[in-house]
Amino acid sequence: SSGDGDENGSGSKGVTLNAVSFLPKDHPLTATLYDWIDSVEDATDGRVKVNWRGGADVIPIGEQFEAMNSGVMDINFTYIGQYQSLAPETLSIALSQLTPSEERENGFYDLMVDRHEEMNVMYLGRWLTGSPRLWLNEPIDSVDDLKNMPIRSAPNYTRFFEKLGIASAMIDPSEVYTSLQTGVVKGFVYGGFNGPRKDGWTDSSKYILDHPFWTQNCTILMNNDKWDEISTEDRDAIVAATAEYEKEMVEYYTELDKEEIEELDKNGVELFKLPKAEEEKFLDLAYDTEWGYLKKEVPELVDELRVLTMKEE
Amino acid sequence: MLLRISNLLDSIINFMAILGRVVIIIISLLIIGDIVSLKFFSYQFPWVLEVSEYLLVFLTFLGVAWLLREDGHIKLDLLLNRLSEKNRMRMEILNSCIGAIISLVITVYGFLATWNLHMRDIKTETILEIPRSLLIVVIPVGFLFVFIQFIRNFLSAINKLKSRREKS
Amino acid sequence: MEWWGVLALVFGSIFILFMIGLPIAFSFLTINIIGVIVLWNGEAGLNQLILNIFSSVSKFSLLPIPMFILMGEIMFRTGLGFKVFEAVGKWFGNLPGRLSIVAVGSGTLFSVLSGSSVASTALLGSLLVPDMQKKGYSPAMTVGPILGSAGLATMIPPTALGILLASLASIPVGHFLFAIVVPGLLLAVIFVLYIIIRCYLQPELAPAYDVEKVSLSEKLIGTVKYILPLGFIVFLLLGVIILGIATPTQSAVLGALGTVVLSYFYGGLSWEKFWDSLTGTLRSSVMIFMIIIGSTTFGQILSYTGVTQGLVQIVGNLEFPPLIILVIIQIVLLILGCFMEPLSIMMMTLPILMPIAGTMGFDPLWFGAIMLLNMQVATITPPFGMDLFAMKAVIPKDSISMKEIYKAVVPFILLNLAIMALIIIFPSLTLWLPSFVK
Numbered sequence: 001s002s003g004d005g006d007e008n009g010s011g012s013k014g015v016t017l018n019a020v021s022f023l024p025k026d027h028p029l030t031a032t033l034y035d036w037i038d039s040v041e042d043a044t045d046g047r048v049k050v051n052w053r054g055g056a057d058v059i060p061i062g063e064q065f066e067a068m069n070s071g072v073m074d075i076n077f078t079y080i081g082q083y084q085s086l087a088p089e090t091l092s093i094a095l096s097q098l099t100p101s102e103e104r105e106n107g108f109y110d111l112m113v114d115r116h117e118e119m120n121v122m123y124l125g126r127w128l129t130g131s132p133r134l135w136l137n138e139p140i141d142s143v144d145d146l147k148n149m150p151i152r153s154a155p156n157y158t159r160f161f162e163k164l165g166i167a168s169a170m171i172d173p174s175e176v177y178t179s180l181q182t183g184v185v186k187g188f189v190y191g192g193f194n195g196p197r198k199d200g201w202t203d204s205s206k207y208i209l210d211h212p213f214w215t216q217n218c219t220i221l222m223n224n225d226k227w228d229e230i231s232t233e234d235r236d237a238i239v240a241a242t243a244e245y246e247k248e249m250v251e252y253y254t255e256l257d258k259e260e261i262e263e264l265d266k267n268g269v270e271l272f273k274l275p276k277a278e279e280e281k282f283l284d285l286a287y288d289t290e291w292g293y294l295k296k297e298v299p300e301l302v303d304e305l306r307v308l309t310m311k312e313e
Numbered sequence: 314m315l316l317r318i319s320n321l322l323d324s325i326i327n328f329m330a331i332l333g334r335v336v337i338i339i340i341s342l343l344i345i346g347d348i349v350s351l352k353f354f355s356y357q358f359p360w361v362l363e364v365s366e367y368l369l370v371f372l373t374f375l376g377v378a379w380l381l382r383e384d385g386h387i388k389l390d391l392l393l394n395r396l397s398e399k400n401r402m403r404m405e406i407l408n409s410c411i412g413a414i415i416s417l418v419i420t421v422y423g424f425l426a427t428w429n430l431h432m433r434d435i436k437t438e439t440i441l442e443i444p445r446s447l448l449i450v451v452i453p454v455g456f457l458f459v460f461i462q463f464i465r466n467f468l469s470a471i472n473k474l475k476s477r478r479e480k481s
Numbered sequence: 482m483e484w485w486g487v488l489a490l491v492f493g494s495i496f497i498l499f500m501i502g503l504p505i506a507f508s509f510l511t512i513n514i515i516g517v518i519v520l521w522n523g524e525a526g527l528n529q530l531i532l533n534i535f536s537s538v539s540k541f542s543l544l545p546i547p548m549f550i551l552m553g554e555i556m557f558r559t560g561l562g563f564k565v566f567e568a569v570g571k572w573f574g575n576l577p578g579r580l581s582i583v584a585v586g587s588g589t590l591f592s593v594l595s596g597s598s599v600a601s602t603a604l605l606g607s608l609l610v611p612d613m614q615k616k617g618y619s620p621a622m623t624v625g626p627i628l629g630s631a632g633l634a635t636m637i638p639p640t641a642l643g644i645l646l647a648s649l650a651s652i653p654v655g656h657f658l659f660a661i662v663v664p665g666l667l668l669a670v671i672f673v674l675y676i677i678i679r680c681y682l683q684p685e686l687a688p689a690y691d692v693e694k695v696s697l698s699e700k701l702i703g704t705v706k707y708i709l710p711l712g713f714i715v716f717l718l719l720g721v722i723i724l725g726i727a728t729p730t731q732s733a734v735l736g737a738l739g740t741v742v743l744s745y746f747y748g749g750l751s752w753e754k755f756w757d758s759l760t761g762t763l764r765s766s767v768m769i770f771m772i773i774i775g776s777t778t779f780g781q782i783l784s785y786t787g788v789t790q791g792l793v794q795i796v797g798n799l800e801f802p803p804l805i806i807l808v809i810i811q812i813v814l815l816i817l818g819c820f821m822e823p824l825s826i827m828m829m830t831l832p833i834l835m836p837i838a839g840t841m842g843f844d845p846l847w848f849g850a851i852m853l854l855n856m857q858v859a860t861i862t863p864p865f866g867m868d869l870f871a872m873k874a875v876i877p878k879d880s881i882s883m884k885e886i887y888k889a890v891v892p893f894i895l896l897n898l899a900i901m902a903l904i905i906i907f908p909s910l911t912l913w914l915p916s917f918v919k
């Protein structure tokens with residue numbers, strides 16, 4: 001029953017694109033990807049179809065970017081952490097303070113398209129919203145309280161956490177629950193709100209430090225050769241459809257976060273803030289560390305990136 | 314001459330298996346060091362997790378050819394046990410042929426994949442950012458010797474079949 | 482070709498490769514190579530296969546496997562394990578199938594230490610089978626009970642598979658670990674009952690031998706000398722987890738270290754025996770990891786084709802009452818379990834099964850516990866079962882054929898299914914314990 005979809009009617013050349021995602025197809029956070037697929041198919045009158053083959057059950061997460069890049073897959077719903085060493089400037093996607101629409105208006109999106117093209121990848125747009133926060137077993141009063149605290153972390157947080165004095169612990173996802181329960185770590189860092197409660201992590205970590213830093217950096221990428229095979233008309237339609245999708249996607253996830261915050265509240269999970277001065281210290285450190293890193297990695301681009309991702313005051 | 318080559322191959326395969334055992338010790342020491350460090354000095358070596366993951370792969374591919382020589386890979390003996398010695402040797406020839414072909418494919422494409430990663434300077438998206446070619450290369454190296462071992466199994470099965478024929 | 486045609490062709494080919502005696506791992510790789518050439522654009526697909534092979538064993542969660550095997554090897558080679566086993570045995574009188582019952586007892590004891598049934602099988606198999614064979618026990622009463630009780634490692638926390646299932650299915654892990662305890666204990670009980678009854682009816686399966694009368698003081702001395710020091714290892718495996726010193730995976734390494742230290746002080750450990758233990762560990766680990774490589778990549782390709790989704794969707798579309806659907810799901814899983822290892826099955830089916838379970842109104846803890854039991858059964862159902870192969874790998878060479886192992890395990894598969902039926906009929910068996918922690 002499978003096939004390339006070339007049998008698509010009335011002489012028009014159709015194409016079916018194979019997609020793979022880093023989250024499973026039934027994950028609550030991937031819900032809007034079905035909308036994106038529909039809108040792409042609608043916008044191209046069915047000439048471009050997307051066959052979402054699955055997640056890590058099809059290609060291991062760490063190999064998905066390579067699979068899309070080599071043409072085994074065509075589309076990858078991924079995040080910049082999967083390819084950042086190839087193009088450090090994509091880190092600015094995580095540092096952006098703008099909405100996806102604003103990024104398209106001010107030229108940041110186009111710049112990112114250019115940068116992705118260097119890797120022979122088409123950057124179609126973003127999916128998922130929300131920022132990382134620290135989820136802790138005990139509340140803290142100041143940034144210094146984080147010193148020497150063991151926190152479950154991931155590679156992209158190490159620079160910032162080192163500055164905070166946090167003892168970053170790399171722990172396999174399957175062991176986070178026990179590690180939190182037993183106190184091997186005293187908290188974790190997580191992007192957005194959805195997930196930790198369902199995974200039971202909030203059994204131990206009931207205090208969310210509500211100083212969101214950086215932003216969700218999930219991207220929709222496509223193999224550039226495959227992209228070039230699509231007609232100009234359909235390519236434009238897909239870009240326009242994705243821009244539309246981004247708006248609805250932002251609304252959807254904002255709403256989802258609201259519902260989850262209520263749910264968290266019911267479960268006795270509390271959002272808390274530090275005094276103003278401490279908050280500033282925390283956030284400045286979060287951004288300065290990463291911009292400092294970018295200055296070292298891509299000195300020729302860093303100023304432009306900074307201008308394009310800053311909120312105009 | 315042939316004997317010397319065969320001995321050399323055995324030495325290499327044995328040496329790889331010795332490395333495989335050493336890897337088990339290294340992983341253990343890394344993890345123990347990591348536990349002690351995080352508990353007593355509030356510092357985790359953030360690279361221990363990924364390095365032990367890589368070492369698990371190394372352990373596997375350092376030992377895979379050795380295990381094949383020792384006939385330690387699990388196989389079904391349902392049918393084989395019912396066959397005559399002669400037919401069993403024929404099956405042995407057939408399956409070492411298939412084994413040799415697929416291990417050759419993995420060796421060749423393994424080296425190509427390694428080369429490809431090396432040329433594009435791809436690194437792991439982790440703390441260490443190690444060139445991925447240095448990790449992947451263990452697969453074709455391991456399978457090169459799997460290929461050689463399948464060929465040796467193939468030749469020895471043919472010899473056994475021949476010597477049986479000469480006897481009868 | 483329709484998806485069921487693909488399925489028949491793929492499993493048909495695998496079966497033929499198994500039959501001609503190509504090792505399991507290489508049989509899978511053969512099919513995988515053909516699969517990626519056809520489905521993933523030829524050379525690019527082969528490149529991808531190499532990368533996926535690396536990823537499939539580059540997993541921290543696999544670390545306990547070599548560590549638990551190393552524990553077993555050292556206990557076995559230094560004679561420490563045998564002394565423990567003897568000390569446990571002193572407490573059992575002249576029961577029918579005495580050693581088999583001691584095996585189940587040791588298996589239950591060890592399930593509190595081990596998170597993986599493969600590791601338990603490797604340990605108990607290498608430790609107990611030679612001695613049981615010496616006493617004239619049949620395969621049905623040696624490998625059978627050991628394979629059955631090794632499965633308790635999965636059903637009683639710590640459990641690697643259980644944690645994986647809970648996290649893949651988004652079930653709260655803490656509650657889930659409580660949900661599976663009662664089913665696990667029920668299994669131990671039913672195994673002992675079965676052994677006693679069967680050995681009473683067929684004494685020739687487990688020849689009675691003269692058990693020396695052991696005085697109470699002797700029992701106590703044996704226990705103090707050989708079982709209590711195990712507390713040291715229990716502490717390294719469980720205590721350090723509870724005290725927040727290490728994660729479950731890390732503790733496996735501490736457990737192995739503890740075994741080395743303990744056997745050193747009990748005088749059995751020489752450099753030579755340590756090296757032999759490493760050899761045995763490498764042997765079993767490579768064998769298991771190669772099968773994981775073959776079957777994981779196989780599962781990925783199968784998942785890509787949509788074959789499994791097709792199979793499961795048919796179930797989802799049936800218009801039967803939920804209970805019938807549940808039973809059908811379990812049967813499909815059992816069939817998949819005959820050929821594949823649990824992780825691949827879970828990764829392929831859970832994304833579809835959990836939504837089905839949701840629409841049917843199944844309690845996720847209940848459904849998860851049933852599913853975990855099913856996945857444990859998959860490791861012992863012929864022809865392809867990881868525990869079966871691990872057993873074959875550790876018992877004395879050529880002493881018991883694969884076919885005899887298959888035959889021996891069947892009653893224990895049926896007992897597992899009986900408990901599964903019991904859980905399905907009485908959901909409170911799984912839901913009662915978690916209700917205290919909620």
Ligand code: NA
Nearest residue numbers: 592634637639
């Ligand atoms: Na266990």
Ligand code: NA
Nearest residue numbers: 818859862865
């Ligand atoms: Na099975």
